[in-house]
Amino acid sequence: MARRELRGEGTARGAALGTARIVYPLDFAVVSDPVDRHEVPAELARVDAAIARARAELDEVRRRLRGPLRREIGEFVDAHALILDDAEFAEGIHAGIVERRLNAEAALKAHRDQLVEAFEAIDDPYLRSRGEDIEQVVARVFAALKRGHLEPRRARAASGAIVLVAESVAPDEIEAWQHEGLVALVVTRSSVWSHATILARALRLPMLVAGPEVFDAVRDGDPVLVDADAGLVIADPDSLDLSRLRERQRAQARSARARAKLRTADTRTRDGLAIRLWANAEHEDDIVLARRLGATGIGLYRTEFLYAAHADGGDEETQFRAYRDAVLAMGGRPVTLRTLDVGGDKGNGSMSGTGGAPSALGLRGLRLSLAQPAAFATQIRAMLRASAYGPVRILFPMVTSLEEAARARAIVEACRAELDLAGVRTGEVPIGAMIEVPAAALVSDRLAKAFDFLALGSNDLVQYTLAADRNDVAVAACYDPLHPAVLALITMTLDHARRARRLLTLCGELAADPRATALLVGLGFTDLSMHPNALLEVRERVLGLHAGALRKRVRRLVAAGEARSLLEEAGD
Ligand code: PEP
Numbered sequence: 225m226a227r228r229e230l231r232g233e234g235t236a237r238g239a240a241l242g243t244a245r246i247v248y249p250l251d252f253a254v255v256s257d258p259v260d261r262h263e264v265p266a267e268l269a270r271v272d273a274a275i276a277r278a279r280a281e282l283d284e285v286r287r288r289l290r291g292p293l294r295r296e297i298g299e300f301v302d303a304h305a306l307i308l309d310d311a312e313f314a315e316g317i318h319a320g321i322v323e324r325r326l327n328a329e330a331a332l333k334a335h336r337d338q339l340v341e342a343f344e345a346i347d348d349p350y351l352r353s354r355g356e357d358i359e360q361v362v363a364r365v366f367a368a369l370k371r372g373h374l375e376p377r378r379a380r381a382a383s384g385a386i387v388l389v390a391e392s393v394a395p396d397e398i399e400a401w402q403h404e405g406l407v408a409l410v411v412t413r414s415s416v417w418s419h420a421t422i423l424a425r426a427l428r429l430p431m432l433v434a435g436p437e438v439f440d441a442v443r444d445g446d447p448v449l450v451d452a453d454a455g456l457v458i459a460d461p462d463s464l465d466l467s468r469l470r471e472r473q474r475a476q477a478r479s480a481r482a483r484a485k486l487r488t489a490d491t492r493t494r495d496g497l498a499i500r501l502w503a504n505a506e507h508e509d510d511i512v513l514a515r516r517l518g519a520t521g522i523g524l525y526r527t528e529f530l531y532a533a534h535a536d537g538g539d540e541e542t543q544f545r546a547y548r549d550a551v552l553a554m555g556g557r558p559v560t561l562r563t564l565d566v567g568g569d570k571g572n573g574s575m576s577g578t579g580g581a582p583s584a585l586g587l588r589g590l591r592l593s594l595a596q597p598a599a600f601a602t603q604i605r606a607m608l609r610a611s612a613y614g615p616v617r618i619l620f621p622m623v624t625s626l627e628e629a630a631r632a633r634a635i636v637e638a639c640r641a642e643l644d645l646a647g648v649r650t651g652e653v654p655i656g657a658m659i660e661v662p663a664a665a666l667v668s669d670r671l672a673k674a675f676d677f678l679a680l681g682s683n684d685l686v687q688y689t690l691a692a693d694r695n696d697v698a699v700a701a702c703y704d705p706l707h708p709a710v711l712a713l714i715t716m717t718l719d720h721a722r723r724a725r726r727l728l729t730l731c732g733e734l735a736a737d738p739r740a741t742a743l744l745v746g747l748g749f750t751d752l753s754m755h756p757n758a759l760l761e762v763r764e765r766v767l768g769l770h771a772g773a774l775r776k777r778v779r780r781l782v783a784a785g786e787a788r789s790l791l792e793e794a795g796d
């Protein structure tokens with residue numbers, strides 16, 4: 225097929241080439257114009273061929289299953305194969321084509337709707353939930369139909385270059401796809417500030433948010449070039465596209481090599497101000513990278529990763545070992561362990577034990593931990609025990625009030641006393657609060673006194689201040705980290721922390737954006753925490769700044785509502 229180009233918004237930088245793997249939305253759109261009588265046999269043949277291909281794919285999935293997943297996943301695969309093997313499944317779709325003159329896709333959708341409706345009417349909740357299998361089988365047949373006669377290009381897929389095209393993707397799904405060879409993501413529902421994006425950036429996977437027309441323009445198995453920097457998705461790219469990609473990849477490799485020299489550089493501005501660059505970590509690999517790139521320490525360890533592997537985060541011993549290993553890997557540099565922060569897009573509801581996905585305004589962060597004191601104490605004990613191996617700091621997410629802060633601190637003290645009594649060694653452990661809701665920023669003078677240090681989470685502070693969901697692309701334009709209200713809260717927190725002589729680290733994505741470094745240093749930040757992948761670029765930027773001159777200008781520009789000019793001035 226000829227080259228097709230689509231525009232979108234790049235959310236994680238980079239460009240990559242791979243084979244499209246499409247996860248069609250369950251409510252996929254179809255053209256429902258009737259087909260002519262003479263087209264009926266061809267549509268019937270398309271359906272049969274698509275079912276056969278879907279069936280062959282399932283065999284392939286079954287064949288590749290290994291290890292402990294073999295039995296568990298195998299059962300689902302078998303259930304799906306049974307649906308496809310059932311002659312009534314094909315007959316139901318055929319009926320739509322013959323009797324209603326629907327095309328293959330529309331007939332498939334109509335049959336799906338009928339079956340799902342029948343399942344929904346079943347009383348037994350288990351059987352009712354099997355309706356999901358129908359949806360998944362239909363999505364697989366739909367993908368095979370869209371692919372037409374083409375087989376997925378196995379050679380490319382085997383070389384491990386997959387471009388995932390989906391409505392949305394959860395962070396743990398990204399991890400799973402990575403094992404399959406994921407090189408880029410195109411989604412129709414996400415934003416620059418979502419956790420999926422943060423993870424994509426951390427893993428250096430280009431990511432782009434496109435319109436739903438991507439499901440028509442790109443077919444499963446097509447070669448796709450994703451250029452997140454230019455905001456482009458190109459299906460069946462031509463030779464010019466490919467040579468441009470190669471040129472860009474060469475340029476990126478050159479600048480990465482040049483930056484590598486900065487690994488051991490002292491991070492000071494031209495006028496001698498030391499800026500400490502900390503690392504945000506999501507799992508062990510980040511810690512190794514942080515150490516290698518000379519991070520001051522781990523400024524934010526998102527412990528949610530433990531919940532991806534264990535539904536309850538694992539027992540105390542499992543958690544302790546993970547924290548201890550991080551502390552050991554950092555070789556004496558501080559590790560800031562954040563207690564569990566389950567949020568709207570951070571994982572499924574099972575993490576919270578509350579049923580559905582926790583909403584951004586619901587029982588999340590510290591609130592959830594306080595509602596589940598036993599699990600909270602387990603996590604705190606594991607963290608305190610890790611402190612015997614090197615410097616550890618504990619950080620609470622989503623603090624909104626002093627009362628909450630006092631309750632949480634009391635639990636830490638109780639855990640410490642318990643460990644002391646049992647003769648378990650622990651080190652000095654500073655306790656910090658995240659300032660990421662406007663209420664916390666507004667009382668940051670008192671929070672600064674109640675805690676040993678503060679960490680500013682701009683990702684959430686922006687969404688809560690501006691009432692703009694960080695995951696919703698529809699309000700992406702409202703999500704403005706440079707909005708005067710956000711900058712006022714940031715400035716206020718900086719002033720309060722300085723007066724109370726407390727360390728304040730910025731650990732939202734803003735810290736990782738080299739275009740914002742001048743603004744942040746000018747505002748008065750001396751500690752920035754970011755994914756280690758961003759560290760060298762930000763360090764490079766710091767080396768070229770004059771803090772004294774910036775400080776004078778930035779506050780003036782912020783007061784005049786012109787902060788943005790600084791961001792743009794920093795250039796690319
Ligand atoms: C933040 O909100 O800025 C932050 C660092 O925390 P997270 O992105 O994990 O919510």
Ligand code: MG
Binds near residue numbers: 621660681683684
């Ligand atoms: Mg947050």
